[in-house]
Amino acid sequence: MRFSLWARAHLRACGSLLQRAGWRWVLLLPLVLLWPHAAGWWPYGAITSLDRAWYDLELTTLCARKGADSRIVIVDIDEASLRQWGRWPWSRAVMAQLVTELLQRQKASVLGLDIVFAEPEGDTVLPGVARVIAQQAGHNPALQTLSRQLQAEMDHDAALVRALQHQPVVMGAYFEKEGASTMVPPPAARALPVPASAHQVLGADWSHVPAMRGYTGSVSGLRDMPFGALNAWIDPDGTLRHIPLVMRHVDAQGVSRFYPSLALAMLQRALPAAQVQVALNPADGASGGSAHLAGVRLSQGADRLWIPSDDRGAMLVPFRGEGGAGAGHFRYIGAADILAGRLPPGSLAGRMVIVGTSVPGLRDLRATPFDRAYPGMEVHASALAAMLDGRFLVAPDYANAWSALWLLLLSGGLWWGLAHAGALRAWFVTLACAAVVVGAQVALFRAGLVLPLAASLVLVVSMYVLHTLMAYLHERRARARLVTLFGHYVPPELVKEMDRQPQSWSLQAQSREMTVMFCDIQNFTAMAEEMAPEEVQRFLNGLFNRMAGVIARHRGTIDKYIGDCVMVFWGAPLPDPDHANHAVHTALELQALMGEYNTQRARQGRPLLRLSIGINTGIMRVGDMGSDLRRNYTVLGDAVNLAARLEPCSKQWEQPLIVGPDTAAAATDFLWQWVDDTHVTGRNRMVELHAPWAPTSAASAYRTQRDLWQQYQSAWRAQHWNSCQTLLTRLLREAPDHLLYRLHAERLHAMRVSAVI
Structure with a gap:
């Protein structure tokens, strides 16, 4: 029996507690809604866009660097060069002259071409004439000589091939998306090696790495030279933030091979003794699960360089700032100046040179967080500079776990901090939590880690807004109950006014x-x-x-x-x-x-x-x-x-x-008439009593009575009873029906009868 009574009392107490604090559990609703995004189960596009915007802000405020990188030079086929040497594409002979000047006279250490020579160059008539002469030449020495001369005249690519052979040059190539057709596959000999562990190769999960079945490289004679991918990953908002560190090409037999980007290929070419290997996630492989692409491992003797990527094989580009020759982050030289020999010999000795174009019509300008028209060759230059410095921005594979952990910590802290907080304290608690989140993110970004922030900030703001809304509704209900309660005591007009002006009561x-x-x-x-x-x-x-x-x-x-x-x-x-x-x-x-x-x-x-x-x-x-x-x-x-x-x-x-x-x-609003000076219970001094006489607007009609009554009041207080009698007689003639005059007259008469006066 005692236990039953105790149980009922305990349940009532718990119910009362939940009723009082139950609305505060609603503060955890943002955690429930944001958890699928943070855990990576169901990404929300709006929050992902906020993360991109925050990344852009961090990149532009924390990564901007002053001064030019002297190790990398960009040769720009700019407007001035096109005016001097004609419209694009230039003759292969002109390109051969440009390459020869850069490699032979200027002594560039590595030359990267942000250009694809996808089609042979030649006349549209000569090939047909050459075929006819070759068929008719037979044993005629003169026709044979003419045929050989025509073949040499048609082979415009030969000069470029001769200029590039046995030189530290990296050609450009494009990989096309799955489903595109190709006649010539990329050379398998140029593919990067994958770890030799059979378990990792067989268990590797390439599902996140885009499968490229198409390939556009240079023409025959240039095809076997080292090349790098010129592809770029464009985010849904049209901004370039990543470039592929490696590209995966899948051939007709379903075999996957990995090829380097232009920047990686140039670094590989600059370090001929270096070994470059596609690296998998060792933790996944060791645990018996599927290994994911994690980056590229570059080794040269005792030196080791780790170039991280995400599981798509892409790397975040650590831009140095706004692009273009005017920004001053890389040295820009016009191609016309190189072709004209205006640079002293050896001016580019030991430099890594990237040749490309910044002319808008040639479609090599990209939208980046720093600039909406960023030269494509400077994107590769920024990635190459990061590789040389070993300075990378990495979005780790534990980013989702990090975001989910932050949501748990923040929701718990905010729920505890806001549960019993007033408006001012709630604001400071929210501001402190937001400052902690932003401060931690900035510190990690400075260390090279790019982690999601938007979900945490959305949680903080949502919980504060929800707390404010619930507190307002709670206060509104409480105020409504009070106003309803006051409705039994005050008029409805006042109740409405109280509701409109809660601060006034x-x-x-x-x-x-x-x-x-x-x-x-x-x-x-x-x-x-x-x-x-x-x-x-x-x-x-x-x-x-x-x-x-x-x-x-x-x-x-x-x-x-x-x-x-x-x-x-x-x-x-x-x-x-x-x-x-x-x-x-x-x-x-x-x-x-x-x-x-x-x-x-x-x-x-x-x-x-x-x-x-x-x-x-x-x-x-x-x-x-x-x-x-x-x-x-x-x-x-x-x-x-x-x-x-x-x-x-x-x-x-x-x-x-x-x-x-x-x-x-x-x-x-009223004229007042003195009634009496009397003692009341609880007071020692006499209290004046007054009664309403008439509205103030009628003061003139009562002037005579007022004067007489004031004289009577003074005579009464002075105990001049004869004067009081005389004044009362006059007042009764003025107002014979005035009850107060008659009552005073009766009191005065009673006092005389009792011989008090």
């Missing part, structure tokens, strides 16, 4: 000048003795409903009903600078309402009712007060106590309304 107790009213139904106790309880309830409910309408029209707040008495105050919960006038207008309208109500009761033969009202103005304490078991929005203070004491004075002097001196001074 508060439940917290505070001191302010206000006006309070006590309104009592005279002789109700005796009348209620003859009524059944249900009848008393109906009677009070009907009467109080009518009175509440009057109070509402004048912005009053009903504090409480005390039997047949109602307590009302003005000036809270919303400030009311005209609270005294509103209170007096309410009291007078209540008296008028009671007059109409008595008319109905008289027709029904029921006894008439009278209201006695006391009003006072002063500093009082207003707010949510009470005990832990019962609280109430009410007013406290000496000014409130005085108002309660003034209400019986209304009965004593038969005045519908009696106010204190502060109310008489503050309610400027």
Whole structure:
């Protein structure tokens, strides 16, 4: 039995806790929504785009470098060169002259051609003439000689082949996507070796590496020379951020071979003794799983160079800054200057030279994070410079695990930090978490690691927005409950105003000048003795409903009903600078309402009712007060106590309304008449009693009475009883039906009879 009681109590406590804190679990909703993206199960395009934008920002702010790399030179077939040597493509003889100048006279260490000589060069008529002469030559020595001369004239590629043979040159080539046809496959002899481990080769997973079945290389005679891929990977937003470090070509038999990029092939050519090998992920292979492409391993004696790539075989290009000759990151030389021999001999000795074009019409300009028209040969130059420096940007294969771990840590920290946080603390907690994430990412980027950030920032922002929204809705509901609660005490107009201006009111107790009213139904106790309880309830409910309408029209707040008495105050919960006038207008309208109500009761033969009202103005304490078991929005203070004491004075002097001196001074809409100086319970000093005389607008009509009454007040306080009698006689002639004059006259007469005066 005890256990059952304990269990029920425990369940109730847990239910209450979940009800109070259940909405905070909604803060973990962003974690649930972002987890598929972070884990790599279902990438979200918008967040991936944000990651690209963040990468571009890091790249442009943290990787920009000043000064030119003196090891690499770019020979640009620019606009000036085309104007001097004619439109592109140039004759192979001109290209042979350019290559010879760079290799023989300028002593370049390696020459990379960002150009593909895909078709032979020759005349369209001579081949047919040469075939006819060759057929007719027979044993005719003259025709044989002419045929040999024509063949030599047609072979425009021979000069270029002779210029390139046995030279440190890397040709350009393009690999075409799966499904493209090709007549001539790339030379297998130029493929990079794959690790010899049978397990790794057989177990290797090349599914992420694009399979290229097409190949466009140079013409016969140039085809067997070293070449490098000129391909570039363009992201969905049209920006080049990666280039393939290696390309995978799949032949008709399904055999995969890997070929280097132009930059890698140039590095391989510059280090002839170096061994370059496609590397797999050793961890995957060792664990018995599928090995993935991880990069390229280059070794030369004791020296080792690791060039990482992603599992597509692509490397991030660490651009040095904006591209072009004006940027100054690489030395640009116009091809026309080389052909004209304007450079002193040996000017490029030991330099690695890339030949390409920056002319817009030749379609070798790329959009990069730094520049929307970035020369293609400078892309290869940037990759080559990174290889020479061993400075790479790597997106590791654990990037998804990293992102998922960050989401877990951030969501846990933010949930704990935001669960009980106010607006200011929530802002600082969110800002601190975002700063930690960004700071960690920047530090890792400086170390060469490129890791996703967008999902973490989206989580931080989403949790903050969700917390703010939930807190707002929670506060809104709480405020709505309070406003609904106040709706039982204040008029609907005030409730709407409180809802529109939540900052203008508060439940917290505070001191302010206000006006309070006590309104009592005279002789109700005796009348209620003859009524059944249900009848008393109906009677009070009907009467109080009518009175509440009057109070509402004048912005009053009903504090409480005390039997047949109602307590009302003005000036809270919303400030009311005209609270005294509103209170007096309410009291007078209540008296008028009671007059109409008595008319109905008289027709029904029921006894008439009278209201006695006391009003006072002063500093009082207003707010949510009470005990832990019962609280109430009410007013406290000496000014409130005085108002309660003034209400019986209304009965004593038969005045519908009696106010204190502060109310008489503050309610400027009315002329006030002094009633008496009296002692009230709880006060040592005399209290002035005042009653409303007339609206201020009628002051001129009461000028004579006011003057006489002020003289009477002074005579009374000075105890000049004869003067009081004389003044009362004159006042009664002015207003014979004035109840207050008659009451004072009766009091003065009673005092004379009892020989007090």
